[in-house]
Amino acid sequence: MELRLTNSFLGCGLWLYLVALCAIIGWCPVASVEVYTPSEVFVENGTAGLLKCTFKSNQVISSQAAVSWSYIPEGSSDSAGETIFHYAGGKGFPGTMQFNNRIEWAGDLNKKDGSIRIKNMQFSDNGTYLCDVKNPPDIGGKPSMTKLRVVKRESLPQTSPAVIVGAVIGAIIGLIIIAIVAYLLIRVMRSSRDYGGCTSIESVSIQAARPGKKAESSTDGSRCSSPSAPVQGPVIYAQLDHSGSKNSFHKMEPVVYADIRKN
Missing domain, CATH: 2.60.40.10 (Immunoglobulins)
Structure with missing residues (x-):
């Protein structure tokens, strides 16, 4: 050697x-x-x-x-x-x-x-x-x-390579968690901001018209705000027969009027 x-x-x-x-x-x-x-x-x-x-x-x-x-x-x-x-x-x-x-x-x-x-x-x-x-x-x-x-x-000094690598890995994991939480918060905020009112189909309650009174709609207190123009579907009215005929005693004959309006 x-x-x-x-x-x-x-x-x-x-x-x-x-x-x-x-x-x-x-x-x-x-x-x-x-x-x-x-x-x-x-x-x-x-x-x-x-x-x-x-x-x-x-x-x-x-x-x-x-x-x-x-x-x-x-x-x-x-x-x-x-x-x-x-x-x-x-x-x-x-x-x-x-x-x-x-x-x-x-x-x-x-x-x-x-x-x-x-x-x-x-x-x-x-x-x-x-x-x-x-x-x-x-x-x-x-x-x-x-x-x-x-x-x-x-x-041994605390700044050994193992300690440095562990600190870097911990920092990367922390940044990933912060990014995920921020993304979820942004999505929740956007969803709540885009929601402008009710999302179900507009319902109309039918009430029997009384003498001397107008029929009131129950949707007055639950109006939906929508960015687009409202589309009015068929409106249904009920008419009572107040004639004195025996055959029409307590008989309610529905009359349907279709009122279709275009946007």
Whole structure:
């Protein structure tokens, strides 16, 4: 394993030397890779921690692209650190014994992702981690640093990704409920506003005409307001026979007058 790691470093170093020489004599331009990492990461003690690293390159990802992770222990004055993981040629090569068998590749160079995952994080893993990406001929640029804090569960910040996702989901559900309630209220208000009176068919009560009195309609107190002109149907009148004929004693002969008016 150490031999593979050494050969990988030698190959990468040789490539960097050739590209640097090419740039010095002016044969080819030197581009830089922009590397991005979060400034600070909190991980619960005893769990796996993901160290994110993304990069931007103007060149197509080549087979010579490589990612190197270095570690500076907390309180150390070393500015470069020691290499703990190297990824090149589709394979990962672990470095120091402190992280032996605990680091695994979690990125995808084709997606410009150079992340790693460290299992079983311990308090002794606190420190600064540096991610460096080379994609020849893009070899310039500086490593990006992230501060790792291994803490107990109760010391985890409340703004963890799980809390943020839960808050976003709760807000979305609340907005949906508010929208549904508002829609129902608007429908109820429109229904009550559009209702202008009775919706049943106008009924006419028939009363027997008495001498000296007009027949009164019972619909006077229950008039319906309608936007359209009223349609008057047949009006039925009842006529009593007041002749003195015996044959017509207490006989009521209905007479129907049809009064149909057009709108």
